[in-house]
Amino acid sequence: MTTATAQPPRTRITNEKHAPDNRAMKKIWMLENLIFHARTGEEERAAAERMLDRAIATAQEKGQLTTKQDGGDGTWHGYRLPDIRYGARYEEVKRLSTTEIARRIRADIKLARKVEEKLGTATGAEVALTDSLTALATMPKQIKVSVRTDYFSGGSAIRVNVYNLPKKGWGYVQETDMWGQPRWVPGPELSAILAALEEIHGAYNFDGSDAMVDYFHVNYYGQVEVDWRERP
Structure with missing residues (x-):
């Protein structure tokens, strides 16, 4: 008599509240x-x-x-399933809403921009700041940063936009792509600013996604982008 082998219980790979596009x-x-x-x-x-x-x-x-x-x-x-990567400050906000997390992100950006004022003339050549957010402290004051929340059926997003660059093309440099064609990309100064904002944006998030199979599992969606429009 042959005994049937018990099959292991199924576990989900898809998020029940988020339908894949694939x-x-x-x-x-x-x-x-x-x-x-x-x-x-x-x-x-x-x-x-x-x-x-x-x-x-x-x-x-x-x-x-x-x-x-x-x-x-x-x-x-x-x-x-992919391993989940947690932001450095996720534990602080894991029970907070996206709106409350966005409020913290705004406060972090505002604080980082005040570093230069607190250090005065010592900022820059005379003081070596090890914090990667130094770029926000020395960022041109006319540049504005907005933090917006967006809620939808599959979750929520926090979108960080950089406005009012000093002039059109500021911070961008031209390089040649793999096909020998010229393209404009963020240069060192703008790249540092965007990287600092991405660090703040990701600090409260987690990511267990796998784009290869359209599986997305995050605390919130969103990204950091440059917007060429001017804002008062």
């Missing part, structure tokens, strides 16, 4: 929602399980679901 992964997301719904009947769940296995195989054949052999915790049908 068509194949969206089908997997819909089937998972059906399988894990408390009111789904036994026969309907079994049918969805079989459909899910076929959907997974199809996604793998098309290269839309990466197969890895790592195994262990976090493995879902041959796919290992």
